[in-house]
Amino acid sequence: xxxxxxxxxxxxxxxxxxxxxxxxxxxxxxxxxxxxxxxxxxxxxxxxxxxxxxxxxxxxxxxxxxxxxxxxxxxxxxxxxxxxxxxxxxxxxxxxxxxxxx
Amino acid sequence: xxxxxxxxxxxxxxxxxxxxxxxxxxxxxxxxxxxxxxxxxxxxxxxxxxxxxxxxxxxxxxxxxxxxxxxxxxxxxxxxxxxxxxxxxxxxxxxxxxxxxxxxxxxxxxxxxxxxxxxxxxxxxxxxxxxxxxxxxxxxxxxxxxxxxxxxxxxxxxxxxxxxxxxxxxxxxxxxxxxxxxxxxxxxxxxxxxxxxxxxxxxxxxxxxxxxxxxxxxxxxxxxxxxxxxxxxxxxxxxxxxxxxxxxxxxxxxxxxxxxxxxxxxxxxxxxxxxxxxxxxxxxxxxxxxxxxxxxxxxxxxxxxxxxxxxxxxxxxxxxxxxxxxxxxxxxxxxxxxxxxxxxxxxxxxxxxxxxxxxxxxxxxxxxxxxxxxxxxxxxxxxxxxxxxxxxxxxxxxxxxxxxxxxxxxxxxxxxxxxxxxxxxxxxxxxxxxxxxxxxxxxxxxxxxxxxxxxxxxxxxxxxxxxxxxxxxxxxxxxxxxxxxxxxxxxxxxxxxxxxxxxxxxxxx
Numbered sequence: 127x128x129x130x131x132x133x134x135x136x137x138x139x140x141x142x143x144x145x146x147x148x149x150x151x152x153x154x155x156x157x158x159x160x161x162x163x164x165x166x167x168x169x170x171x172x173x174x175x176x177x178x179x180x181x182x183x184x185x186x187x188x189x190x191x192x193x194x195x196x197x198x199x200x201x202x203x204x205x206x207x208x209x210x211x212x213x214x215x216x217x218x219x220x221x222x223x224x225x226x227x228x
Numbered sequence: 229x230x231x232x233x234x235x236x237x238x239x240x241x242x243x244x245x246x247x248x249x250x251x252x253x254x255x256x257x258x259x260x261x262x263x264x265x266x267x268x269x270x271x272x273x274x275x276x277x278x279x280x281x282x283x284x285x286x287x288x289x290x291x292x293x294x295x296x297x298x299x300x301x302x303x304x305x306x307x308x309x310x311x312x313x314x315x316x317x318x319x320x321x322x323x324x325x326x327x328x329x330x331x332x333x334x335x336x337x338x339x340x341x342x343x344x345x346x347x348x349x350x351x352x353x354x355x356x357x358x359x360x361x362x363x364x365x366x367x368x369x370x371x372x373x374x375x376x377x378x379x380x381x382x383x384x385x386x387x388x389x390x391x392x393x394x395x396x397x398x399x400x401x402x403x404x405x406x407x408x409x410x411x412x413x414x415x416x417x418x419x420x421x422x423x424x425x426x427x428x429x430x431x432x433x434x435x436x437x438x439x440x441x442x443x444x445x446x447x448x449x450x451x452x453x454x455x456x457x458x459x460x461x462x463x464x465x466x467x468x469x470x471x472x473x474x475x476x477x478x479x480x481x482x483x484x485x486x487x488x489x490x491x492x493x494x495x496x497x498x499x500x501x502x503x504x505x506x507x508x509x510x511x512x513x514x515x516x517x518x519x520x521x522x523x524x525x526x527x528x529x530x531x532x533x534x535x536x537x538x539x540x541x542x543x544x545x546x547x548x549x550x551x552x553x554x555x556x557x558x559x560x561x562x563x564x565x566x567x568x569x570x571x572x573x574x575x576x577x578x579x580x581x582x583x584x585x586x587x588x589x590x591x592x593x594x595x596x597x598x599x600x601x602x603x604x605x606x607x608x609x610x611x612x613x614x615x616x617x618x619x620x621x622x623x624x625x626x627x628x629x630x631x632x633x634x635x636x637x638x639x640x641x642x643x644x645x646x647x648x649x650x651x652x653x654x655x656x657x658x659x660x661x662x663x664x665x666x667x668x669x670x671x672x673x674x675x676x677x678x679x680x681x682x683x684x685x686x687x688x689x690x691x692x693x694x695x696x697x698x699x700x701x702x703x704x705x706x707x708x709x710x711x712x713x714x715x716x717x718x719x720x721x722x723x724x725x726x727x728x729x730x731x732x733x734x735x736x737x
Contacts, residue, residue, distance in 0.1 A: 129390075130390065132507065136504050136509075139509050139512045139513060139516075140500060140503075140504070140512050140513075140515075140516050141516075143262075143516035143517060143520075144516040144517075144519060144520045145520075146266060146517075147266075147269070147516055147517035147518075147519075147520030147521060148520040148523075148524060150266065150269050150270050150273070151269060151272075151517075151520060151521045151524050154272045154273050155275070155643070156616070156618055156625060156628070156643050157275060157616075157625065157628045157638055157641055157643075158278060158625060158628070159525060159623075159624035159625030159628070160331055160335075160623060160625035160626055160628065160629045161272065161278065161625070162269075162272050162521060162624075162625070163335055163488070163489070163492055163521070163525065163623065163624060163625075164334075164335060164338070165268065165269065165272060165282055165285065166269070166496065166517060166518040166521040166522070167335065167339065167342060167492065167495070167518065168282075168285070168286075168289070169265050169268070169289070169514050169518060170342050170495060170496050170499045170514050170517075170518035171345075172265075172289065172292060172499065172510055172511055172514040173342065173345045173346050173498075173499045173502050173515075174289075174293060175258075175292055175293065175296045175508060175510065175511060176346075176349045176502050176503075176506050176511060177311075177345050177349055178296045178297065178302065178308055179296065179299065179301055179302060179506070180348075180349055180352045181307045181308050181311060182301075182302035182303065182304050182307065183302060183303065183304075184303040184304045185356055187352075187355065187356055189352070189355055190355060191307055193348040193349070193351055193352040193355075194307065194311075194349075194352060195307040195311045196345075197311075197344070197345040197346075197348035197352075198307070198308055198311030198312060198315060199311040199312075199315040199318070200315065200342070200344040200345040200348070201315065201341070201342070202311060202314070202315025202316055202319060203315045203316075203318045203319040203338070203341050204319065204338050204341050204342050204345075205293075205319065206315065206316045206319030206320050207318070207319030207320065207322050207323045207334075207338065208319070208323075208338060209282065209285070209286045210319065210320060210323035211322070211323035211326070211331075211334065212282050213279060213282060213283075214323060214324075215629055215632070216275075216278045216279045216282060218328075218629070218632040218633050218635075219275045219278070219628075219632045219638045220637055221276075221637050221638065221639055222637035222639055222640070
């Protein structure tokens with residue numbers, strides 16, 4: 127059972143995190159909007175954490191194990207794929223090496 | 229099994245178990261992960277620090293995963309290991325072999341994966357809750373999906389209203405994001421027609437379905453353990469899945485940047501709701517960051533198209549009337565085509581060339597030829613800049629990534645507001661597969677569907693060279709009067725082969 131106090135504390139966390147996110151992300155230049163999207167996608171792969179518990183808790187529900195397994199796989203695709211592709215993209219962004227022509 | 233550790237089914241916070249050192253370690257890893265995620269995103273504000281930032285975020289993720297694996301609730305590692313290996317293999321394979329032009333598709337499908345994980349967790353959570361209490365249990369047949377014999381030693385808490393609200397958000401956002409993102413993926417990949425699909429009564433039926441799912445949700449909040457709650461829960465998911473398909477059907481390719489951003493936001497909110505249901509702060513935080521980012525990007529994209537969310541979602545862009553309304557203004561006008569040699573000559577002697585890339589460049593995969601041509605011009609003493617419209621391509625920042633892939637230095641890529649004043653002193657504006665983002669109708673034709681959208685001032689350049697496959701109007705079906713401008717010359721053909729020929733032409737001068 128979630129008691130209302132816990133729910134409020136969670137709401138604080140949510141609202142403040144959303145606010146921090148908004149402030150930080152406002153300063154991300156449009157240049158990096160694609161990597162930003164794949165980065166936040168990788169980060170929200172944190173639902174892996176919830177999936178791990180479902181898949182490994184041994185609740186005795188076969189359905190839960192199957193659901194947990196699907197969830198772990200899907201979240202892991204995002205975590206690994208997300209961080210790798212973001213890095214691959216960011217690696218490509220380079221400054222001009224020599225001085226530009228006058 | 230140690231009962232003290234499993235008192236709270238999903239909770240890893242609070243309770244009598246909090247004295248356990250493993251629980252403290254888990255919580256510490258979550259706190260560290262949250263901080264590292266925010267630092268990681270902060271890194272993205274500077275292209276030079278972005279990689280380091282993301283490495284921090286990845287470290288945070290690794291910490292959170294290890295922190296979870298040591299959690300005493302986990303007693304069986306078989307499926308975890310199989311799932312993690314399978315997921316890593318698929319994720320790594322996609323990210324290594326995927327061409328950069330497919331970034332929008334991958335992003336769309338990854339939102340579906342994220343939402344799928346959240347939804348699965350939500351369903352498992354609901355499914356494991358005990359059957360309705362004695363008062364309601366006289367009709368157990370109605371509780372779809374609830375097992376006949378629940379496991380009381382584990383599932384000892386029933387779902388309360390607050391928890392149900394979190395679960396409801398989780399599966400509702402999750403389910404509509406799964407199918408919505410899959411449809412977006414299909415449209416980008418080309419196995420679903422990218423033209424808007426509309427039919428009579430579309431908005432009315434979509435809205436009714438949405439209202440229906442909302443009503444089910446409200447019922448569930450007030451009757452979280454009612455006899456009908458199982459039925460309602462799964463019906464709500466089914467409707468969510470249907471709504472996801474239906475809201476993306478009428479959306480055209482040019483509106484994809486907004487839709488992808490919006491789905492990004494939904495996937496984040498689904499993760500965050502998972503955190504609420506599981507009492508897991510790192511999930512709430514990461515989901516909120518993702519949600520905020522997607523929300524912000526969708527606002528930016530909508531602004532860049534001068535349209536509201538509602539208009540994107542219910543507006544089905546590019547209807548027949550829109551094209552018919554503007555066709556008059558170009559009637560009787562002629563286009564001027566140009567030979568490769570002439571175009572090459574103009575580019576070679578230009579002091580400033582501004583390249584305007586669009587989705588056509590991505591389709592033709594012509595970014596490497598663009599860079600080659602730019603290098604030749606620079607070698608001859610000219611300057612080349614790139615003007616990037618926020619909605620050029622199919623997702624935010626699409627053009628930047630493609631040009632970066634072709635080794636174009638990022639300090640040559642300019643945002644719309646930074647470059648728009650420079651077009652007037654540009655000798656040539658080279659438009660590669662872009663259309664609506666340079667359409668002057670956005671400025672001076674109130675009848676045009678894109679009127680009011682901020683555009684790149686390509687028409688102010690001395691000369692405009694447009695690389696174009698044919699005279700067919702772009703995705704939105706809107707005629708572009710820029711193509712009929714006396715200063716404009718069109719070079720017909722595939723962008724890649726046209727650019728290859730231009731490179732040869734400039735080299736031979």
